[in-house]
Amino acid sequence: MPDAIQCLEIGSTEFNMFFKRLRERAEIGDGPAGSIHAELLEKARAGGDSVLLMFAEQFFEGLHPGIVATVERVIQRVQAQGDGALCNLSRLFDGYPLTPPNIRVSPKELDALAAQADAATLELCRTQVIPRLMRFHEKQRQESWQLDEQGGSVGIRVQPLQRVALYVPGGKAFYPSSLMMSAIPAKVAGVKEIAVFTPPAAVDKTPLLAGLCKELGITEIYRVGGAQAVAAAALGTEKIARVDKVVGPGNQFVATAKRMLNGRVAIDSFAGPSEVVILFDASATPAHVAADLLAQAEHDEMAAAVGVTDSAEAAQAVAAEINLQLAGLPREAICRRSLESFGGIVVAPSMGFALRFVDTLAAEHVEVITGDAEKHAGQIRNAGAIFIGPFAPEAFGDYMAGPNHVLPTAGTARFASALGVGDFLRHVSIIRGSEAMLRPHVATIAALARIEGLEAHARSVEARF
């Protein structure tokens, strides 16, 4: 049986093909809007790379005319018919007999469901996970400030958003860690109203959701999922007050609705499939590197798990470990397909070369397991999160190291950051005038306004004196 992951020497034909595929994966995955999608899909078709084509088709499904038209109608119906539309759409899409009175989970239902949640899991979240996440995110708090000047001042008033929606996918796909990672920065920011939207069946089938919501102090849960949840959150209905921001992952209908309503409501980033790049050298324990690559590969077939090293022997040892560890993993088949499509161990002629390659990928997660990990991590600029040393597996960050696990994917770490408290704050500029403060600037303001052809601007300051 061939190795589950291939070792690729930088500069080899195989490496070039792999690198090209990774770059095209990123180009597809960064989710540019509109018809650029069609172009990339066309390109994937023309390129004859069946893996990329599958990736592009899966990724762009949300922009297929069928889905766009459906989401458009869903938004229109929610706007026109409010709660009635939510009930009808739930019957249609979820097969759930939603009625206006049970759109929102009642306090009694919440208590009853929370009581059914696995107590041990809740206890772990309450005592182990939430405090660590809170402690980290509290460091991200921002203070209002002002610069005083001549009886006046200029400054920034930092305010939390008033009301946000957390979208929580339903069914098997309920991840307690994702709920905590979305809710905690909002809570730390001071958002007063946090409303959870989740497909109706999920509420009853996943009591852990209700239990964890209660644990997080969230008592507003709606049995509304899909595009109609985003529409209801963004536009409001009789029973649901509109929110200022919608965050959280969802299927293509949810993602398309977020895209379409962006601007009328704020949204978080568009997340692509997950990625890890592990920089390692001969000092790394191959079993650790292999375990971390597999942890990434098990996410889904679109995940990318890439090792980068300056040691051909270490690369071979990691590849051998992967073969060993794969056997018996519950998601072995997914791991194999993911590694085959977007997995590889890249062998660079030097650590400098390896570092440049890592920076080029600008991956969501970057682990550095080298003899000089601190120095090497300092040389990596482009990454969503950097995990330094042999005792910083990505899974630590996924659950409870402290930093948020919602991270920029598909190379967008070049310009984007992890979800954080700042995403739930807004800044109001404050200009507190005084006569002594304004007077010295009247001539300058008037001069600049006239240069820009804005006479009334000039007069508005001159009128004061």
Add this chain to the structure above:
Amino acid sequence: MPDAIQCLEIGSTEFNMFFKRLRERAEIGDGPAGSIHAELLEKARAGGDSVLLMFAEQFFEGLHPGIVATVERVIQRVQAQGDGALCNLSRLFDGYPLTPPNIRVSPKELDALAAQADAATLELCRTQVIPRLMRFHEKQRQESWQLDEQGGSVGIRVQPLQRVALYVPGGKAFYPSSLMMSAIPAKVAGVKEIAVFTPPAAVDKTPLLAGLCKELGITEIYRVGGAQAVAAAALGTEKIARVDKVVGPGNQFVATAKRMLNGRVAIDSFAGPSEVVILFDASATPAHVAADLLAQAEHDEMAAAVGVTDSAEAAQAVAAEINLQLAGLPREAICRRSLESFGGIVVAPSMGFALRFVDTLAAEHVEVITGDAEKHAGQIRNAGAIFIGPFAPEAFGDYMAGPNHVLPTAGTARFASALGVGDFLRHVSIIRGSEAMLRPHVATIAALARIEGLEAHARSVEARF
């Protein structure tokens, strides 16, 4: 001749019509993506309000199939043909004989142009404006931090974006203040490479642009405007390295290109037409309120200038002042049309009522000129910027109070903030592991991973011990 601005009592039929129009203006102006536009346009058509229809048509022009198709072709050509496409498109759209060697303004040309710039204006910017803007934005700097723990740590490394593009509209529309407001937060953030893109004719016709760029330490200027500028910045060409973020206002082609390439590159917000809401009472000098409303109205016909007061007499006095001050303003006609469409002085039965109305509008600029301005300003939550007291005209903030004048419009102040240093920074999460730090959490991580069905995640931490 009737008053140029109408006074409207809250609750009156005229007020209700005005409020409805303002709300629909915001709904249109917040720029939701995709086909929601078509729906709003349809609504404006059906509503029979010719002002709103004009507004919607003007605002959505960028999403007309013709413009979208054009921008799409422009992006494809820039992607396929690089600099050659830029030259051809410049001949086609600008009538300018662009060739690859003069795409970038040479150091010699920059010096020669800068020498022609008006020295007095440059002096004002250098000595009066830039230092004030720098001082304010320097307060927005962010520091990296870490929480130490058992020989490891978690934290955030704050980094500037590597490379950004500032789009600067050309011709008469060159606003020195806008260039400073876009460039200064980028500079303070520490962005090393700032590239200015502007239509080719603008470079030679507006030497102030070159002069001010030099003043700001910007030496990379491209004679490229329109959608092709955004495409070149986002995708890169032979002569132009791709950037991480594109900021700055532009025409519909520019805005459409930004929308389409968003995700592959970061962009700033979509700015709608400008707005001011002035809360005033009988203590305000009517001439000041009138002057500030006119300063807003002169921007363009789509601008909204709204007064809100608890005093019918004060409202009448401001309306009378507007009539007086209008005469002889160079942009009198624009002011009249803007005031007629989206201007009004709203008379509320109480200050509490007035404050709630102001908060509902969530305007870009809010001035508070009342006897208790500090208290009233504290009660307003939704605003891009709040100007407090009689000596804080909006024009002070437009040019040199300190805060950025790029502000959220169309009610998006509910969730968005002024452009700032943070828009040019990104946060890399750092997880620095140690054996002692990770060990206590292995069981919890493994338990949560297994609850989420991610066995390889669990094993990746267990493998360390």
